[in-house]
Amino acid sequence: MTTxxxxxxxVPAQQxxxxxxxxxxxxxxxxxLFLIQILYKTDTITLGFENWRPTLYAYLLWSIALxxxxxxxxxxxxxxxxxxxxxxxxxIAMVIxxxxxSVYISLHDWNLSAFExxxxxxxxxxxxxxxxxxxxxxxxxxxxxxxxxxFEYAIAFGLALLLNSxxxxxxxxxxxxxxxxxLSPVAVSWMLGKSLMEYRFGPAATLARHLGWExxxxxxxxxxxxxxxxxLDAWTFIPFMMIMLLxxxxxxxxEVNEAAKIDGATGWQHFWKITFPLMLxxxxxxxxxxxxxxxKLADVVxxxxxxxxxxxxxxxxxxxxxxxxxxxxVGYGTMMAVVYLIIIIILMTLMLKLIDRxxxxxx
Amino acid sequence: xxxxxKINRRQxxxxxxxxxAGASVxxxxxxxxxxxxxxxxxxxxxxxxxxxxxxxGKGSPTDSDWQKVGALCLNPTKTRVSKGEFDGVELTFMGLxxxxxxxxxxxxxxxxxxxxxxxKIKWIDLAQADYxxxxxxxxxxxxxxxxxxEMGAPFExxxxxxxxxxxxxxxxxxxxxxxxxxxxxxxxxxxxxxKTYRISIDGDCHNFNYRADYFKDAGFAAAWKAEGHxxxxxxxxxxxxxxxxxxxxxxxxxxxxxxxxxxxxxxxxGWGGFGFYFLASRATAYxxxxxxxxxxxxxxxxxxxxxxPAWVRAIQDVIDVLPSQPANQLNADPGTTAFQQxxxxxxxxxxxxxxxxxxxxxxxxxxxxxxxxxxxLPGSDDVYNSKxxxxxxxxGGPNYAPNMAYIGWGVYVMARVDSNSKKRKAAWSAAAHxxxxxxxxxxxxxxxxxxxxxxxxxxxxxxVNAGYDKAFITSYLESESNSYxxxxxxxxxxxxxxxxYYSVAEDELSKIYAGKYDAQTGANNIAAAWEKLxxxxxxxxxxxxxxxxxxx
Numbered sequence: 056m057t058t059x060x061x062x063x064x065x066v067p068a069q070q071x072x073x074x075x076x077x078x079x080x081x082x083x084x085x086x087x088l089f090l091i092q093i094l095y096k097t098d099t100i101t102l103g104f105e106n107w108r109p110t111l112y113a114y115l116l117w118s119i120a121l122x123x124x125x126x127x128x129x130x131x132x133x134x135x136x137x138x139x140x141x142x143x144x145x146x147i148a149m150v151i152x153x154x155x156x157s158v159y160i161s162l163h164d165w166n167l168s169a170f171e172x173x174x175x176x177x178x179x180x181x182x183x184x185x186x187x188x189x190x191x192x193x194x195x196x197x198x199x200x201x202x203x204x205x206f207e208y209a210i211a212f213g214l215a216l217l218l219n220s221x222x223x224x225x226x227x228x229x230x231x232x233x234x235x236x237x238l239s240p241v242a243v244s245w246m247l248g249k250s251l252m253e254y255r256f257g258p259a260a261t262l263a264r265h266l267g268w269e270x271x272x273x274x275x276x277x278x279x280x281x282x283x284x285x286x287l288d289a290w291t292f293i294p295f296m297m298i299m300l301l302x303x304x305x306x307x308x309x310e311v312n313e314a315a316k317i318d319g320a321t322g323w324q325h326f327w328k329i330t331f332p333l334m335l336x337x338x339x340x341x342x343x344x345x346x347x348x349x350x351k352l353a354d355v356v357x358x359x360x361x362x363x364x365x366x367x368x369x370x371x372x373x374x375x376x377x378x379x380x381x382x383x384x385v386g387y388g389t390m391m392a393v394v395y396l397i398i399i400i401i402l403m404t405l406m407l408k409l410i411d412r413x414x415x416x417x418x
Numbered sequence: 419x420x421x422x423x424k425i426n427r428r429q430x431x432x433x434x435x436x437x438x439a440g441a442s443v444x445x446x447x448x449x450x451x452x453x454x455x456x457x458x459x460x461x462x463x464x465x466x467x468x469x470x471x472x473x474x475g476k477g478s479p480t481d482s483d484w485q486k487v488g489a490l491c492l493n494p495t496k497t498r499v500s501k502g503e504f505d506g507v508e509l510t511f512m513g514l515x516x517x518x519x520x521x522x523x524x525x526x527x528x529x530x531x532x533x534x535x536x537x538k539i540k541w542i543d544l545a546q547a548d549y550x551x552x553x554x555x556x557x558x559x560x561x562x563x564x565x566x567x568e569m570g571a572p573f574e575x576x577x578x579x580x581x582x583x584x585x586x587x588x589x590x591x592x593x594x595x596x597x598x599x600x601x602x603x604x605x606x607x608x609x610x611x612x613k614t615y616r617i618s619i620d621g622d623c624h625n626f627n628y629r630a631d632y633f634k635d636a637g638f639a640a641a642w643k644a645e646g647h648x649x650x651x652x653x654x655x656x657x658x659x660x661x662x663x664x665x666x667x668x669x670x671x672x673x674x675x676x677x678x679x680x681x682x683x684x685x686x687x688g689w690g691g692f693g694f695y696f697l698a699s700r701a702t703a704y705x706x707x708x709x710x711x712x713x714x715x716x717x718x719x720x721x722x723x724x725x726x727p728a729w730v731r732a733i734q735d736v737i738d739v740l741p742s743q744p745a746n747q748l749n750a751d752p753g754t755t756a757f758q759q760x761x762x763x764x765x766x767x768x769x770x771x772x773x774x775x776x777x778x779x780x781x782x783x784x785x786x787x788x789x790x791x792x793x794x795l796p797g798s799d800d801v802y803n804s805k806x807x808x809x810x811x812x813x814g815g816p817n818y819a820p821n822m823a824y825i826g827w828g829v830y831v832m833a834r835v836d837s838n839s840k841k842r843k844a845a846w847s848a849a850a851h852x853x854x855x856x857x858x859x860x861x862x863x864x865x866x867x868x869x870x871x872x873x874x875x876x877x878x879x880x881x882v883n884a885g886y887d888k889a890f891i892t893s894y895l896e897s898e899s900n901s902y903x904x905x906x907x908x909x910x911x912x913x914x915x916x917x918x919y920y921s922v923a924e925d926e927l928s929k930i931y932a933g934k935y936d937a938q939t940g941a942n943n944i945a946a947a948w949e950k951l952x953x954x955x956x957x958x959x960x961x962x963x964x965x966x967x968x969x970x
Contacts, residue, residue, distance in 0.1 A: 106561070167554035168576055168915030170956040189925065254746035255764065270745035277932060280749070361688040364748040365932025366925070381690055381921035383554045384954075 066130040074127030081120030088113045118144045161390035167383035180390035190391060193362075193369040196281065200352060200370065203285040204345050208338070210289070211296035216326075218297070219304040229301075236294040243291050244358035248274070252283065274360050277367030284368045287355050292348060296341045303337030304330070335417065339410055343403070350399055371395050464490050468860045469884040479864050484526025491857040492530050494593045495847060504844040505536035509835075511848075512552075513568030515543040519867040520568060520827075524852055531851045537844045539566075550917060557582065565835050565845050571607055571616065571825035575914040578610040579963045584831040584842060586614040593850045598872045600902035602822050602909060606969035617853035619861070620826035621871025623907075624699040624795060625897040627774045628653050629766040631789040635673040642666060656816050657703055657796045660767060661735055667766065668742040674789055675763040680743060683765040684736045686931040687751040688924035691917040695823040696752055697927060699769040701732035702908040703798035706819035708812070710804060711968045713819070713908050715948075720961050722948040724923065725941035727809070728802035733930060733937040740931065748931055761786055769795055771823065772869040775894040779887075792897035794820045794904065819908045820901035826871055829853055870898055912967040915955050922947045 088110050095103020104110075122140055126133040161180055165173035184190055218229050235243070252259045252273040263271035273283040307330065315325050331338075353372035356362060362369035362377070371391070379388040468490050472483050514520040521543050528539055542564055544552055553569070556562050557576055569577060577583050594617055596604070602623075608616030630653075632638060639651035647662065654660045664681025672679045685696050698714075705728035706713040715722055723729060740747060744764060752770070760768040761777060761784040768774065779787035797816030800809040829849040835842045851857070855874060862870040863884060870876060876899045881891045901907065910916070923944045930940035952960050 164954065166915065166918070166951075166954050167558040168918065168955050170580070170914075170959045172558065253758070254744060254749075255758070255762070272744075272746035272749070274749035275746050276748075360749060361751070361928075362925070363687055363928040363932065365929040365934045367932070377921060377925070380551055382918040383551070383558075383915065384918070 066128065071128045074124040077120050077127070078124035081117040081124075085110075085113045085117040114148065157389050157393055160386060161393045163386040165384075165386035167385060173386065176386070180387045181394065183387065184390055184394060189366060189369070189374055190371070192366045193371045193374045196367070196369055197350065197352075197371055199281060200285060200288070200349055201346060203289065204342060204349060207289045207293050207345065208296060208342055211293045211341070212300055212334075212338070214293070214297045215300035215304055216330075218301055232297060233294045235291050236298075238291065240288075240291055240354040241358055243287055244355045247287050247290065248283070248355065248359035274368075275364060277364055280360055280364055280368050284356060284360065287359070288349070288352055291355075292345060295348075296345055299341040299344075300334065300337060303334050303341075307333055332417070335414065339414070343407070343410075346406075347399075347403070464493070464856050465859055465880065466883070468856060469863055469880065471860070473885075481522075481526045484523050485529050487857060487860050488527035488851070489530035491527075491851070491854050491860075492534060494854055495531060495534065495851050498589060498593060499535055499843075499847050501534055502536040504840065504847070507535075507537040507841050507844045508540065509537060509566060509841070509845055509848060510540045510542060510564045511566045511568075512542040512544065512564035514546055514549060514867070516546050516867055519865060523861070523866055524568075527852055527857060528848060531848060535844065535847065537848065539848065553577075562832055562834060565832055565841070566849055567830045567832060568619075568827055569830050570827055571912050572910055572916045574608070574610065574616070574912040575916065575963050575967065577830065578615045579912075579914055579959075579966075582833055583615040584833045584836050584845070586617070586831075587843075587846055590617070590846050590850045594853045595855045598855055598874050600871055600873060600899065602902050602904075602907050603826070603871055606967060607825055607909065607912070608828060610963075610966055615830055616828040617830070617849050618826060618828050618871055619853050619858065620828070620868035621898070621902055622771060622822065622824040622826040622869065623898065623901040624695065624769045624771060624821045624823045625775070625901055626793045626795050627760065627768045627770060627778075628791050628793065629674075629786060629789055630791040631674045632667075632672075632679070632766040633791075637673065638667075638670070641670070653791065653793065654767070654796055655793075657700060657732075657735060657798050660796050661739055664739040664742045664767070672763065675785065677764065678744075680759075680765040682739060682767040683743060683750070683755040683759055684739070684747065685750050685752040685755045686736070686740070686748045686928065687754075688921070688928060689751045689753065691920035691924060693752055694920035694923045694927070695821065696755075696769060697729075697732060697736070697923075698823065698908070699795055699821040700735055701729050702819035702821045703796060703817055704728035704731050704800075704802055705804075706817075706906060706908040707801050707803050707805075707810070708817065708906045711909075711970065712804075714911055715964060716804070717965055717968060717970055718961070720952050720957060720964055722945040723804060724948065725938065725945040726802060726804060728804075730937045730941050731802075733927070733941060736931065737937060748928075757781075757783060769821075772894075772898055775897070776869075779890065792893045794818060794897055794901045817906070818904060819906045820904045822901070822907050822909050825910055825912070827868060870895065871902070873899075909968075911964055913960055913964050915951065918951055918955075919948050922951065 091100070092103055092107060092110050094100045118141070121144070122137055125136050125140065129136065160173075162175060162177060163173040164176040164179065214232060218225060218232065222228070238246070247259075251257050254260050254270075254272050260271040260273070272279070274280040311329055311333070312325070315329050320328065351372055352370045353376055356368050356370050356373040357376060360368045362373050372395075375388050375391050375395070378384045378391065382388075468487050471486050471490075472479050511521070511524065513524060515522065521541055525539075525541065531537075532539060550573075553567075553573060554576065556564075557580065562582060567577070591614065599618055600621060603618045603621060605614065608614055608618065633651065633653045635651075642651040645666065647666065649659075654663050660682050667679040667681045670679040671677070684700075685693055687693065702713060705723060705726070711717070713723065744750070744759065750759065755765070755768060756770050756774050757777075759765050760770075760774060761781060763785045775790070775792050778784050778790045795818070797818035799816055800811045801817035801819075802808075803810045829852050831842070831845045831849055835845045855872065858868075858872060859875060859880070860866075861868045862875050863881065876895050878888065878892050878895065881895070882888050926935075926940050926944045926947070929935055930937060934940075935943065
């Protein structure tokens with residue numbers, strides 16, 4: 056009997072050498088171009104390219120050479136590596152490098168209007184951030200916005216249960232309830248925030264007047280404005296949670312439900328003891344994704360309140376947007392974004408760990 | 419600034435007669451026939467003829483109309499440039515595309531110019547929201563990729579102050595007849611260190627829009643007297659009266675539309691930095707002393723004045739009348755106050771750019787066309803003297819200081835064309851064509867994104883002959899021209915990053931209006947943030963540029 060081991064095919068030494076040479080030459084070219092461009096841009100040498108485009112071309116060439124070289128060096132195993140390597144190189148170019156570059160920028164004092172251009176200032180931006188009350192105010196607002204997800208979840212679960220039951224025009228309602236999700240948050244801002252809830256003639260304001268609210272200003276007092284933004288955002292994204300929960304409900308094993316019915320479980324017992332626990336994995340997934348969406352909340356706020364009144368509705372992202380677009384404060388704006396990213400990563404990791412442990416206990 | 423909802427000036431008079439442009443216009447539209455008239459007659463005919471394209475009540479102008487206007491106004495170019503002189507020259511023009519105006523008009527205006535001179539123009543169209551970021555990135559990354567730039571004067575510090583613009587040749591000054599500019603657009607605006615860079619194509623200022631029906635109302639007059647107010651009931655001429663009137667109107671009913679009567683309208687929500695202009699319009703009468711060109715910063719140090727008693731008084735004024743304004747005023751930006759409130763019949767007094775006046779009769783959303791009046795911004799019984807730290811009462815009466823907010827759009831040629839004399843002449847010729855005296859009249863009278871900015875634009879008869887209502891257009895144009903030519907006009911500092919200062923201030927003002935701080939504390943916060951910003955941008959150069967922008 057003969058056994059074939061994948062990847063043990065013989066690769067001629069000459070071919071291996073050729074592969075190494077190709078990678079070596081491409082690497083030398085890339086490194087040399089990169090160094091020349093850095094030295095040129097820092098006015099250390101006078102020879103260089105007008106922009107970084109040749110360096111990008113060198114990276115593309117190096118990527119091709121790397122793939123080709125690995126193929127030559129490793130034979131079949133190289134072919135398998137080619138399934139992953141282009142995606143990996145693309146990720147480096149589009150995700151890893153920008154992230155590293157962001158960290159680099161965040162360590163600079165760089166206002167686009169500054170005469171001196173960018174200046175390395177170490178952790179000054181971070182220290183400034185620690186005492187920036189706008190940043191921490193928006194961070195506090197994010198906590199309020201995140202708490203609102205609990206209510207969104209409850210409503211979404213209720214709607215999912217409703218649409219999972221045998222109600223009239225079930226398919227119609229499924230489509231209707233999904234419609235807000237299809238709208239851009241910017242459209243929602245205008246349709247709801249600036250039209251429906253308009254103080255003078257908005258239908259929601261008119262209804263509120265009929266119900267006895269004398270001055271139905273939805274965005275003028277801090278608490279009401281924050282609540283209104285929560286409502287607008289919830290209106291858009293509850294359908295997202297609902298559709299995930301509905302899919303989970305439809306995947307529940309029918310036998311369990313039938314057994315519960317036979318055992319005489321009440322509606323509440325049925326929900327609390329069977330449906331809810333079985334739905335926990337889906338619920339957690341939907342909630343985690345919703346949290347990620349919520350942490351990026353900005354468009355509705357920018358369009359409807361500009362973060363006001365008095366910063367009551369500001370989010371971290373809308374504040375970063377102002378710092379970047381209106382104030383051209385690139386270094387500090389990037390530091391805020393980097394810190395926010397790190398906080399999100401830590402929080403999400405911790406949360407997933409805790410949920411994982413809790414789930415293990417529950418199950 | 420006039421970019422948000424531009425006007426349709428040709429409909430100022432609904433029943434105005436429409437006159438089709440004459441045969442000379444049609445002939446000129448093809449580029450032929452010009453120059454056949456005696457010089458004086460030709461100039462007058464050109465102005466008359468272009469105002470008939472497409473004609474009042476004949477619908478919105480189209481690209482063919484813009485081309486006809488461009489062809490009719492080509493004579494000044496022909497006297498300085500020979501046919502085909504710029505063959506092979508390619509220029510890049512960066513400007514806005516707001517409401518399909520700005521660059522869209524420029525394209526049409528310049529097509530006959532391209533045909534005649536042989537030059538070609540590439541276009542970079544930008545939305546207003548992207549403009550600042552695109553410009554700043556080009557400057558910061560040294561990637562200026564355009565030869566001609568449409569730009570507002572507040573950005574001059576970023577461009578001219580950094581040596582990126584080309585100095586205007588003398589022949590251009592003659593061609594565009596710069597002496598015709600209204601006073602405030604003359605030097606130092608458009609100049610840096612004595613060199614001229616800007617061709618104005620627009621003028622900007624805040625004027626005072628009021629509801630005439632309120633101030634003619636007998637019921638209000640009687641109540642005013644009965645409540646013991648001093649003086650006769652009428653249009654307020656000072657901010658002190660604006661405050662008094664606004665508080666007086668609370669609880670009363672609108673005489674025309676029947677809703678709640680409201681006095682002055684303050685925008686309390688940020689507007690990407692532009693919202694700060696509206697506090698400035700309240701503050702200039704308090705802060706701009708006739709003996710001092712500076713009013714926002716100290717000229718020698720760039721120390722902010724925004725927390726001095728004059729500015730704090732203006733902020734306090736807003737706080738004081740907020741209870742008399744609609745309940746949602748904290749979430750009202752300038753777009754709301756102008757288009758959803760004042761033009762829609764809420765409120766009786768408003769500071770804004772000329773758009774409100776020009777839209778009052780033409781916008782479908784406006785209900786105030788027949789009851790609106792115009793004036794320069796209110797004055798103040800006293801003015802703060804930053805040098806003595808005291809409030810002065812002027813012997814001549816109230817202090818007026820119209821706010822020249824934004825100073826209007828201009829066309830600039832970039833320094834990168836200077837190394838090529840042919841290209842340089844071509845770029846300046848194109849810019850001069852756009853900033854010509856006659857073409858600017860048309861742009862002032864029809865939807866373009868631009869307001870009147872030359873003394874010759876205020877010839878009322880020209881407008882009336884073109885079909886506009888005399889009383890209305892007189893009131894409107896006088897409010898503009900009296901602001902432009904006011905000896906104590908408050909000119910905006912043209913320093914790098916000026917909108918960064920405004921944006922920071924908007925955030926703090928939002929907190930003040932929401933009651934988080936008192937006026938002085940909030941103003942101190944703004945001043946501290948501005949000091950930090952000045953240090954970040956570079957205080958020494960900033961001071962030098964500020965002084966240059968003040969003409970010191």
